[in-house]
Amino acid sequence: MIENLTRLSKQSTQDKSLVHVSCKQKRGPSMKVGTQVILKSSTYPNKRHVAHATILGCKSKQLVGGVELGRQFIEVQVDQPIDECELLVRERENCRTLGDAFTSRLTIAWPSACIERFSG
Helix, strand or coil: CHHHHHHHHHHHHHHHCCCCCCHHHHCCHHHCCCCEEEEECCCCCCCCEEEEEEEEECCCCCEECCEECCCCEEEEEEEEECCCCCEEEEEECCEEEHHHHHHHCCCEEEEHHHEEECCC
16 A cells, blocks of 8 residues: 555646646647657657657556556556666666666657658
8 A cells, every 4th residue: 555655646746846737738649559659858858769669559547567658648568778778767677777677678658749750
């Protein structure tokens, strides 16, 4: 129970630091499951590209690493890190960076405001 409260506390703290962009607004026809995207850094300034990824889902009740995805996050699979040392917004078991997520092949939650469609 304490572990669940810690996760919820961590999740709400992280959610407050991000600008709200609903999944429906961000994920139009070009941002559906299977779309290849570029992850941008979640830290300011967040224009820096940090990885290539594929969208796997954005249902707010879906669990990713034991935490509900929520409306501000999208589940992705890291296809190729650009900055392997970029910290994850939500850590997963033994997975703290984009490089870790790529190596372990774990899916991660990434802020929808920090995802852009890959066009190359």
